[in-house]
Amino acid sequence: METEKYMQQSPAFLVINEVKKAVIGKDECIVKAVAAILAGGHILLNDIPGVGKTTLAMALSKSMSLKQNRVQFTPDVLPSDLTGFSMYQNDTGKFIYQPGSIMCNLLLADEINRTSPKTQSALLEVMEEQKVTVDGITHEVPSPFIVIATQNPFGSAGTWMLPEAQLDRFMVCLKLGYPNMEDEIHILKGTQKKREVQAVIRKEELLAMQKSADQIFVQEELYQYVGNLVSQTRKHRMIDLGISPRGTMNILQMAKAVAFLRQRDYVVPDDVRDIFTAVCGHRIILNVKARAAHMDEEQILTEILEHTSAPKSI
Numbered sequence: 001m002e003t004e005k006y007m008q009q010s011p012a013f014l015v016i017n018e019v020k021k022a023v024i025g026k027d028e029c030i031v032k033a034v035a036a037i038l039a040g041g042h043i044l045l046n047d048i049p050g051v052g053k054t055t056l057a058m059a060l061s062k063s064m065s066l067k068q069n070r071v072q073f074t075p076d077v078l079p080s081d082l083t084g085f086s087m088y089q090n091d092t093g094k095f096i097y098q099p100g101s102i103m104c105n106l107l108l109a110d111e112i113n114r115t116s117p118k119t120q121s122a123l124l125e126v127m128e129e130q131k132v133t134v135d136g137i138t139h140e141v142p143s144p145f146i147v148i149a150t151q152n153p154f155g156s157a158g159t160w161m162l163p164e165a166q167l168d169r170f171m172v173c174l175k176l177g178y179p180n181m182e183d184e185i186h187i188l189k190g191t192q193k194k195r196e197v198q199a200v201i202r203k204e205e206l207l208a209m210q211k212s213a214d215q216i217f218v219q220e221e222l223y224q225y226v227g228n229l230v231s232q233t234r235k236h237r238m239i240d241l242g243i244s245p246r247g248t249m250n251i252l253q254m255a256k257a258v259a260f261l262r263q264r265d266y267v268v269p270d271d272v273r274d275i276f277t278a279v280c281g282h283r284i285i286l287n288v289k290a291r292a293a294h295m296d297e298e299q300i301l302t303e304i305l306e307h308t309s310a311p312k313s314i
Contacts, residue, residue, distance in 0.1 A: 012038065012209060012261050014200040015063045022059040022197050023052050025183030029174050031261065032254075032278050033060060033148075037206070038213045039257040041171025041250060042127050042147040044112075044282060049152055051176045057108045057148040058197075064206050065199040066105035067142065073115035079122035083132045084139070097134060102126050105142050105203065109149040113159040123147065124166045144206055164241065164285065171250045172275070173282035209260070216256035217266040221311035226251050226272060232304045233284055238295060241285035251279050269310035277301045 012034060019030050033056065036043050045053040054070075061068035071077065084100035101107065102123070109123060126132055127147050132139045149170070151162070167173075179187060226248060234242030243251075255271040262271070281297045290300065 010261075010263065011201045011205050015060070018063040018197055018200045019056065019059040023056045023176075024186050025179045026052065026056070026176050029056070029176050032172060032174055032275065035254055035257040035261060035275065036172045037064075037144070037146055038209055038260060039171060039250070039253040040144070040210055040214075041253065042149070042169060044167070044170040044173040045148065045150045045176070046153055046173050046282070047150075047175045047177065048154060051178065053150040053176060054108065054110060056176070057106070057150070060148070061106045061108075062197045063200050065202050066144070066146075066206075068106040068108065069101040069104040070108040070110060071101050072110045073112050073119070075114065075116055077115045077119050079119050082119065082122055083126065084134055086135045095135065097137065097139065099139075100132070102132060102141060103139075105144055106146045106148065109147060111151060112149040113151040113161050115160070117160050120160065120162060120166065124169050127169050144203070144210065164283075167282050168244055168246055170282065171254065172278040174278060213257045213260040214253075216259050216264075218252065218256065219266065219311075222255075222267050222269070222272070223252075225269060225308070225311055226255075228308050229272070229276065229304060232308055233280065233301075236300065236304065238286055238290035238293070238300055239284050240287045241283075243280055243283050247280060247283045251276065254279055273305055273310070276305055 016027075016030055016034055019034075020027060023030060033043055037060065043057075045056065047053055058068070058070075060066075071082065080100060082100045082102045084098050084103065086095040087098050088094075089096050107123075112120060112123070126141060130141055130145060132141065178184075230243045230248045230251070233239055236242070251272065252267075254275040255267045258271040258275055259265075259267045277298050280301055284297055284301070286295070286297065286300065290296075
């Protein structure tokens with residue numbers, strides 16, 4: 001995904017360019033994260049410590065003028081810390097709702113795999129339902145509402161890894177990885193500290209872009225193409241668990257968001273191909289044949305892309 005494809009006058013490009021000030025050399029991850037936000041989805045950053053996961057989340061929040069909260073997940077974080085609770089008021093004789101950290105536009109859930117399954121479930125329920133129910137009273141979360149969760153795939157002793165059903169709630173799973181030598185030297189020189197991330201769009205502009213992205217046109221052949229890709233994940237000889245219907249919808253939502261970023265009002269096969277691995281990699285489960293062949297999720301999904309014919313008339 002090349003950032004040069006995006007027109008510099010667009011508000012989305014302003015966000016991408018601003019976040020690049022804080023996150024050096026990870027343009028593709030930034031673009032996919034912005035696309036996921038435009039598609040109305042949640043983001044899982046699954047990578048080793050110290051590569052910029054938290055920095056990316058904070059920069060996205062600042063650049064879009066979003067109210068953000070950050071929770072460092074530990075085993076003693078309770079569901080009520082996220083969802084809020086009712087507190088009795090002596091002067092009124094009533095229970096008053098005290099909002100939890102979930103009541104924001106962007107919640108950074110740092111190291112989500114280090115908190116209890118009960119707390120994880122409370123968060124993931126809100127991600128799906130977009131509302132909180134406390135003592136029988138429902139409270140809508142602010143709009144837009146985005147969760148960016150981080151987790152470390154190594155050192156999993158004493159952690160609770162998210163089960164497949166909960167991983168499926170995240171639209172994309174991104175990995176930043178180590179920077180190359182040039183970018184690492186750039187980071188060492190500290191030049192990113194001299195360019196603080198500023199708000200470049202308002203929350204209302206983000207909501208308008210989300211609405212526009214959702215209205216991108218999709219031709220009938222593209223629906224068939226996405227369906228064929230998903231079908232291949234469900235019958236591949238090295239995959240035990242294929243893509244769910246929610247995952248299928250997420251592929252199309254992300255493709256529409258990428259088309260919007262590329263200043264088109266319709267989706268093309270390249271939009272689907274560019275986001276397929278990010279949307280599907282955390283949703284499939286490989287079997288022993290894949291492990292014996294030393295194949296990972298990205299390699300198998302790339303193989304599926306190469307062997308599935310794309311429509312040529314678009």
